[in-house]
Amino acid sequence: MSKIPAIFSDPPTALLLEIGQTIYNDSGSDSHRPGSSGTSLGGGGGQVHSMGGMQMNLRKRAAAAALGIGLFGGMIMSPAMAETLKIGVVAPLTGPGATWGIAMSEGAKIAAADVNAAGGLDVAGTKYQVEVIAYDDQYKAAEAVAAYNRLTTQDGVKYIMTLSSASTLALKDSIENDGVIAVTGAYSQKIIDDKSKYVFRAFSTxxxxxxxxxxxxxxxxxxxxxxxxxxxxxxxxxxxxxxxxxxxxxxxxxxxxxxxxxxxxxxxxxxxxxxxxxxxxxxxxxxxxxxxxxxxxxxxxxxxxxxxxxxxxxxxxxxxxxxxxxxxxxxxxxxxFLDPAKKGDYERVAALYREHIGQEPNEILAPYYDGARSMLRAIAAGGDVNDTAKVSAAFKTIFPADSVLGDQLNYGPQQILTTHxxxxxxxxxxxxxxxxx
Known part of the structure; x- marks a missing residue:
């Protein structure tokens, strides 16, 4: 099993919670529909688009958080000095499925905030600040296609998370042809077949x-x-x-x-x-x-x-x-997806969610946080953010790994295996x- 990059060593929970709140809770809403001109905020200290003076404020906070985490031996680097790695989310952020879609979006943003707070994602010696861009597909395949096209052509995204089966099936061929890494919550058996290389399920289905x-x-x-x-x-x-x-x-x-x-x-x-x-x-x-x-x-x-x-x-x-x-x-x-009696690191992640969204999270937040974190681990292990074939090959090498609850995550063909x-x-x-x- 390949060694997990040191960027994922865990600092004390209390400090990470404080830093996560500093970076993540100041973010506002970053979700919007593919065709809109709404704002987009990168999770955990990524750039803020069309939000004026808030951009400088957020950068100052992120830089301060990076300095604080540096006490534990992490590299001291402000977001302005780091490269940017963009992660896209295509999920229902409104309507009946919003409780799942918001959990996916927020799980990705909290995972990004954790990495950014530790100085960025270390990929072959280069530090990357992780930015999350989320689009609302309204549980509709056509909206998912529009979101994917915008993410890959306008936003320059090579890594995405998708939620529904209908949306993911509509994107499946493009994902494989474009070499875009996708971590999905889709249940359909049609999502993954013998030809799948770039799509990975976030959990057991x-x-x-x-x-x-x-x-x-x-x-x-x-x-x-x-x-x-x-x-x-x-x-x-x-x-x-x-x-x-x-x-x-x-x-x-x-x-x-x-x-x-x-x-x-x-x-x-x-x-x-x-x-x-x-x-x-x-x-x-x-x-x-x-x-x-x-x-x-x-x-x-x-x-x-x-x-x-x-x-x-x-x-x-x-x-x-x-x-x-x-x-x-x-x-x-x-x-x-989780045992309510178990705490693990999930208590911290859920607290950040509550602080940002103002309500209790759906418990699917746990595997979506783990899915985003696993994607980031695979990118680091792959050694090249621009070579998604290497990242795809590295995905299986990062398991077994601990989940946010302290359970063990294992790997199946193109899938993270979880406990229910x-x-x-x-x-x-x-x-x-x-x-x-």
């Missing part, structure tokens, strides 16, 4: 953890009559097929496998149909947390008494909020009751 979870459900729960609900798009189609096969193989009867539009907010007709099927468990699969909360509230109001489960990209806090309180969600089983936790909502809080790997 349903294809890794859903079959063992379905087996766990069969061994630990009495419910057997399942309804599967997914949004009517590439992500939902892929998840729908996988869920049905996984649960059938585990001994469940799938009484319905339904799709709905992502913009849908009223579910009474669908709920009435489901209640007539005498189902005792509903899996929301790849549905956004806010949508799940609306459905749960309406289902309970109509008298549905069955179990709710969420097997993909969960968010218990957002579900409870959208459901109008903890009572409708009590007992819900979720698959989580099984939780049950009890009195409004997710409590871990098992895990799958």
């Amino acid at each position: 349903s294809h890794n953890f859903l079959p063992p979870f379905a087996k766990w459900m069969a061994e630990n729960r009495k419910e057997r009559h399942l309804v599967i609900l997914n949004p009517n798009d590439e992500t939902g189609w892929d998840q729908s097929q996988l869920s049905e096969k996984s649960f059938k193989d585990a001994g469940f009867e799938v009484v319905a496998n339904e799709l709905y539009e992502r913009s849908q907010k009223e579910f009474q007709p669908l709920i009435t149909k489901i209640m007539a099927l005498d189902s005792d468990v509903i899996d929301f699969a790849s549905s956004p947390p806010a949508t799940v909360g609306l459905f749960v509230r309406q289902a309970r109001e109509l008298g549905y008494k069955g179990l709710f489960i969420k097997t993909s990209a969960s968010g218990p806090r957002e579900i409870i909020e959208a459901a109008g309180g903890k009572e409708p969600v009590e007992g819900m089983i979720n698959l989580l 936790y099984i939780s049950e909502v009890r009195n409004g809080e997710p409590v871990v009751i098992g895990k799958v790997q």
